[in-house]
Amino acid sequence: GAVVSQHPSRVICKSGTSVKIECRSLDFQATTMFWYRQFPKQSLMLMATSNEGSKATYEQGVEKDKFLINHASLTLSTLTVTSAHPEDSSFYICSARDHTGTGSEKLFFGSGTQLSVL
Amino acid sequence: SQQGEEDPQALSIQEGENATMNCSYKTSINNLQWYRQNSGRGLVHLILIRSNEREKHSGRLRVTLDTSKKSSSLLITASRAADTASYFCATGTSGSRLTFGEGTQLTVNP
Numbered sequence: 001g002a003v004v005s006q007h008p009s010r011v012i013c014k015s016g017t018s019v020k021i022e023c024r025s026l027d028f029q030a031t032t033m034f035w036y037r038q039f040p041k042q043s044l045m046l047m048a049t050s051n052e053g054s055k056a057t058y059e060q061g062v063e064k065d066k067f068l069i070n071h072a073s074l075t076l077s078t079l080t081v082t083s084a085h086p087e088d089s090s091f092y093i094c095s096a097r098d099h100t101g102t103g104s105e106k107l108f109f110g111s112g113t114q115l116s117v118l
Numbered sequence: 119s120q121q122g123e124e125d126p127q128a129l130s131i132q133e134g135e136n137a138t139m140n141c142s143y144k145t146s147i148n149n150l151q152w153y154r155q156n157s158g159r160g161l162v163h164l165i166l167i168r169s170n171e172r173e174k175h176s177g178r179l180r181v182t183l184d185t186s187k188k189s190s191s192l193l194i195t196a197s198r199a200a201d202t203a204s205y206f207c208a209t210g211t212s213g214s215r216l217t218f219g220e221g222t223q224l225t226v227n228p
Contacts, residue, residue: 006160034215043206044161044218093160105149105210109160 002028002098006110013084014118021079021113023094029074030096034107035067038091050077084117091115124207124219132227137194139222141207142187149210150183150190154203155221161206164192199228 003026013019023033031052036044048069049057056069066088068080077096081088091114095107124141131137141150149168153161167174167183167190174181180193194201204223208216 004160041223043220046215046217049215091158095161106151106163106166107153107161107208107216109153109162111160112158114158 002026002096002108004030004094004096004108004110006094006113008113009111010114010116012116012118015085016083019081019084019115021081021092021094021115023077023079023096023110025075025096025098025108028096028098030077030098031074033071033077033094033096035069035077035079036093036095038093038112040091044093047079052077081115084115086117089115089117124205124222126222127220128223128225130225130227131197133197133199135197135226137197137201137224137226139192139205139207139224141190141192141219143190143207143209143219144188145209145211147185147209147211150181151208151210151216152179152181152190152192153206153208153218155206156203164205194224197224197226199226201226 005024007022033050035047037047038044046059047062050069050071052071052074058064071077091112093112094110151166152164155161165176165181167181178195183190202225204221206221207219210216
């Protein structure tokens with residue numbers, strides 16, 4: 001199956017710094033990627049839809065200036081948490097859809113990034 | 119309102135027993151999918167059932183869909199300790215986004 005690689009898997013940073021998370025589709029081209037946030041023992045909350053070559057679509061309540069998304073190529077989307085604060089500490093997961101072939105409705109997920117802001 | 123509500127929230131069974139998880143949703147869907155998440159990891163797609171299908175099997179997994187009741191169930195037969203994980207249903211509508219349920223934490227005791 002398709003593989004999505006997400007890095008880093010874990011990051012600890014000081015309050016006020018920015019953190020960049022990368023999401024790569026390794027063996028397919030992803031025109032659309034999704035970024036989620038997940039709190040412990042809770043479901044995934046969609047933050048934004050990343051579209052290659054255009055602006056990301058943010059969900060209601062998600063600050064676009066806080067969570068910068070760049071999808072500059074068909075295989076890479078990045079999420080930058082700017083001026084991170086302790087309340088941004090969370091598990092961030094990306095996913096992508098392989099539009100080639102059959103079964104294109106299913107999502108392939110990265111392994112997630114645990115962000116801890118001190 | 120929350121799309122994709124699941125019950126139970128947590129389920130603990132013995133190895134070899136069957137595990138059943140349920141998912142209810144509120145709006146019309148094109149398909150319903152089940153995903154598995156091991157602690158601290160990403161999600162893995164398990165099975166997809168389309169709105170015109172009623173039942174689907176994949177190995178030890180059996181999924182049913184009742185669009186009149188807007189509900190689905192995931193049955194894992196002959197469970198193993200390695201099945202311990204969180205299981206999420208996700209509903210797909212027109213367009214590309216999925217909406218995930220709250221999840222069921224399954225613990226299979228050896």
